[in-house]
Amino acid sequence: MNNRYSFIGGEQGLWRVLEVRNISGEGLAPVERLNIVNDAITELPAKSSWILQGFSSNVRYAVREEITALQAVQPQLNRTEAVVSVLIPIKKSVHWWEMAQDERRAIFEEQSHHTAVGMEYLPGVARRLLHCRDIEEPFDFLTWFEFAPEQTQAFDELLIRMRASQEWAYVEREVEVRLERGDRA
């Protein structure tokens, strides 16, 4: 099983890009389509503007109790009704990465309630977290969210709460790519 995913912004792919919102730091160029490949793609295909790569990995902060609670409610990707998606690449500061494990965990959960807040939006919003700092990518994480259109308002609220958290003080670059399934009527 390949743990690597490539997100290619260009003119091809299942997902139609509705908007590329540059939230903070350097932005990404607007594109028409997003092609997601479960492999490492290093050469930019023709008519494409960018590639972002990430890998799935083990959990870094969640404790047993949180994992058990998450596993009970988190939905799979590719649900028929999940025709709306959002890709959020973020990069955190050097200060974040130089902190010890207990310091990062305290900000992530005890102060920002990252897992607890996210769980309030389950099972409506499906999520896949990919890591990319370790492979010398421009971002540190790529998070992919998928949901039914009627979950959009709840998702927007989740974003507002996350960005207001203590953890987000360490986010120095963020882009929000809004998409919908391209085969949608």
Next chain:
Amino acid sequence: MNNRYSFIGGEQGLWRVLEVRNISGEGLAPVERLNIVNDAITELPAKSSWILQGFSSNVRYAVREEITALQAVQPQLNRTEAVVSVLIPIKKSVHWWEMAQDERRAIFEEQSHHTAVGMEYLPGVARRLLHCRDIEEPFDFLTWFEFAPEQTQAFDELLIRMRASQEWAYVEREVEVRLERGDRA
């Protein structure tokens, strides 16, 4: 700064291989020399038997108190007197990686005293930890140790203590490559 390192086992490189000890699981072929390159090398050079790659990353378990204590005593690599080195690639089990952060931390430190035991051998033994599970390598970690010949007995004792720990019950593959600087008289 490139965080990627490649260890090429063959006939070239500064380090002369004294022994390749296959400790558990599938072994590595014996080689004459080890070439260390601070970059991603994916194609096996001529007359080489294997390449192992890893990346340096943020700390995964150490808390602030431990990091502060470590920083006060840990030596740099490339000390003149450190003419002996050991490369230890290990792979942990699926069970290890499926555990929550608190479960892994408890085994790593509270039960196995990984950091505390390692600290007893500082500043004699310099160490660089590289991660490789996330980049689809055959091992999960590559640890590189460098020390003066008179530290060899202490280092051997450290290995015995680590391998007797609770944490090592999750190590399913391990190789120990013993080396000395090839320019040594």
